[in-house]
Amino acid sequence: MLKKLVILVFLFVYTAYAEFDYSIENTNFTISQDRLRPDEKKESFYNYDRLRFRSDYVQESYFTTIIADMVNYLGYGYINSVSHTIAKAQKADTPFETQSSYRNYGEGEAYVKLYRLYGGFEDGSNRVVLGLQNITMGVGRIWTPSNLFNPKNTYAFEPDEVFGVAALTYTIHLNETSNFTAVVSQKRDKSYKYALRYKSFLEYADVALSTISSDDTSMLAYELEGNLADTGIELRSEGTYIKSSLKSPMLQNEEKEFFQGIVGADYGFENGLTLVAEALYSSESFDYDQILLNLQSDVFSDLRYSKFYLGTTLSYSLNIFLDASLVYIESFNEHNSRFISPSLRYTLNDFNTFSLGAMLKDGPGGSEFGDFGNSYYFKYVFTF
Numbered sequence: 001m002l003k004k005l006v007i008l009v010f011l012f013v014y015t016a017y018a019e020f021d022y023s024i025e026n027t028n029f030t031i032s033q034d035r036l037r038p039d040e041k042k043e044s045f046y047n048y049d050r051l052r053f054r055s056d057y058v059q060e061s062y063f064t065t066i067i068a069d070m071v072n073y074l075g076y077g078y079i080n081s082v083s084h085t086i087a088k089a090q091k092a093d094t095p096f097e098t099q100s101s102y103r104n105y106g107e108g109e110a111y112v113k114l115y116r117l118y119g120g121f122e123d124g125s126n127r128v129v130l131g132l133q134n135i136t137m138g139v140g141r142i143w144t145p146s147n148l149f150n151p152k153n154t155y156a157f158e159p160d161e162v163f164g165v166a167a168l169t170y171t172i173h174l175n176e177t178s179n180f181t182a183v184v185s186q187k188r189d190k191s192y193k194y195a196l197r198y199k200s201f202l203e204y205a206d207v208a209l210s211t212i213s214s215d216d217t218s219m220l221a222y223e224l225e226g227n228l229a230d231t232g233i234e235l236r237s238e239g240t241y242i243k244s245s246l247k248s249p250m251l252q253n254e255e256k257e258f259f260q261g262i263v264g265a266d267y268g269f270e271n272g273l274t275l276v277a278e279a280l281y282s283s284e285s286f287d288y289d290q291i292l293l294n295l296q297s298d299v300f301s302d303l304r305y306s307k308f309y310l311g312t313t314l315s316y317s318l319n320i321f322l323d324a325s326l327v328y329i330e331s332f333n334e335h336n337s338r339f340i341s342p343s344l345r346y347t348l349n350d351f352n353t354f355s356l357g358a359m360l361k362d363g364p365g366g367s368e369f370g371d372f373g374n375s376y377y378f379k380y381v382f383t384f
Contacts, residue, residue, distance in 0.1 A: 022055040025383045029157060033078070034373020043373070046075025048157075052115070064119035074108035089295060092163035095186045098132065116164050127171040132164040135183060137197065137210060139225045139236040142278045142311040142329070145260040146221035146240040148212050149185065149195070151301035154311075154329070155339060155359070157377060177201035191215045193298065199223075205235075217244040217298040234266040242302060247293040258284035260302055276313040283307070285333075305368040306333040321347050337363025337370045355379040 029048040051070045057063065073079050092098045099113030118131030138144030142154050150162040167185035174180060178200035185193045191214065199208035205226025212219040221240035228235050239261030245253045264278035282304045291303045311329040318324060327341040343357030357377050363370030 020055045020057040022053065023383060025052045025054070025381065026050070027052070027158075028380045028382075030378045031157075031375060032377070033375040044075060044077040044081060046073060046078035048073055061121050061123050062119070063122065065116055067114075067116040069113050069115050070110070071113065072108060072110040076107050079104070079109050086292070086295075090163075091188075092132075092165075093187050093296070093298075094132065094164070094166040095188060095190050096166070098164065114164075125173050127169075129169045130167075132166055133169070134162065135165055135167060135169060135185075135195070137195075137221075139208075139223045139238050139264075140262045140278060140280075141264060141266070141276045141313065142327075143262050143280045143309075144238065145262065145280070145282075145302050146210060146219070146223065146238055148193075148217065148219060148298050148301070149183070153301070154327070157359075157375075157379075187214070188296075193217075212298075214298055217242065219243075219299075228265075232267060235263075236265070237261065237263045240302075242299055244297065244299045246290075246297060246299075246303075249289060249293070256284060258282060260304070272317040274315045278311045280304075280309040280311070281307065306331040308332040323347075331363075331368040333367060335364045335367040335370065337361070337367035339369050351383050353379075353381040355381075 027050045031048060032043070032045050034043050049072045052067060053069075054065070054067045056065050073084070078084055088102060098115075100111045102109045102111045114132060116132055116134070118129050118133040120127065120129035120131075122128075135147075135149040137147040137149065144151055149165050149167075152159045152162060165185045167183055169181060169183045171179055171181040178198070181195075181197040181199075183193075183195035183197075185195075187193060193212065193214040195210060195212045197208060197210035199206060201207075205224050208223035210219075210221045210223070212221075219240055219242050221238065223236075223238050225234070225236040227233065239259065241257075241259050243255065243257045246256050248254045260280070260282045262278055262280045264276065266274070266276050268274045282302070285305060285307045286303045288305065291300070291305070294300055294303060297303070309329060309331055311327070313325065313327050315323065315325040323345045325343050325345075327339070329339040331337050331339070338361070340360040340362070341357065342360075343355055345353060345355040347353050355378070357379065359375040359377075361369035361372045361374060365371055
């Protein structure tokens with residue numbers, strides 16, 4: 001039913017309004033990568049290219065957006081790796097296919113996908129969105145444990161590139177400082193996931209309470225975000241209690257209950273340096289095999305290898321064209337390990353952006369990052 005509604009929204013809006021704005025963006029990565037899994041030994045060198053078409057239309061209170069991608073991987077070693085096989089197994093949890101099958105042409109593979117397709121209505125008090133969309137929850141900059149719809153992947157080349165959700169969302173603004181949001185989404189198995197979220201400003205901080213429910217998972221969460229007096233420091237916290245049915249190593253379902261939360265702070269210095277610090281705690285940890293067994297779980301993004309993490313990001317504008325950033329994450333376990341990702345971005349003009357970066361993993365064997373290799377990349381984005 002939801003699939004039909006999405007198609008109807010698309011057809012109605014695009015037949016009713018012929019004018020629209022569009023953009024085309026090509027993102028290209030050239031990547032040198034050591035093993036992504038402990039059982040891989042070979043280094044791979046490959047190219048990843050995404051050609052993205054986007055169109056947006058707004059007419060008074062109505063709007064629609066469509067984003068479609070053509071994706072290509074070039075590199076025989078990578079497309080035949082276990083890492084690529086696992087990546088291919090990860091798909092949008094929607095009742096309809098959002099991407100084509102992979103077409104192999106010897107040295108590479110290519111496919112097309114529908115990244116976003118939604119339409120809606122918005123006035124001063126109400127916002128309704130129907131279709132394949134992104135649902136934002138949580139206040140974390142590095143981790144968002146309360147977002148079981150579109151959680152970011154901090155360890156990816158593009159952390160904010162996440163699968164869409166087939167959903168109907170409704171937000172009502174109760175007054176200038178508070179709103180209420182309801183979400184109904186349909187999953188691949190045709191079951192439904194529901195969410196309710198209330199957000200308001202109380203005295204010194206924004207406060208939000210939310211709940212998510214599906215056949216296998218239930219979650220209760222809070223969010224806090226506010227400024228520390230007049231210091232310019234922004235403090236935030238997010239916590240979630242999760243109960244979910246997960247696959248055990250014996251391939252049987254077992255119910256797990258755990259808490260996961262973050263505390264963090266941001267501060268922007270006058271010289272252009274921005275510092276973000278964040279700590280994450282999880283009452284449960286999971287080994288590598290358990291995490292892979294639950295690749296399709298609602299709570300996959302919250303299955304942590306360690307119970308405690310500290311993370312920081314630094315970003316600095318060297319000049320009007322050049323920006324530098326650094327991500328550092330320490331995983332505290334029986335053997336500590338760390339993830340380090342420096343990058344340098346050069347903006348030539350409004351149409352061309354170049355980046356150099358690395359993803360470095362360090363730690364003893366058997367630790368979270370110690371058995372994984374480093375990656376280095378050159379990124380070029382062309383927009384027209």
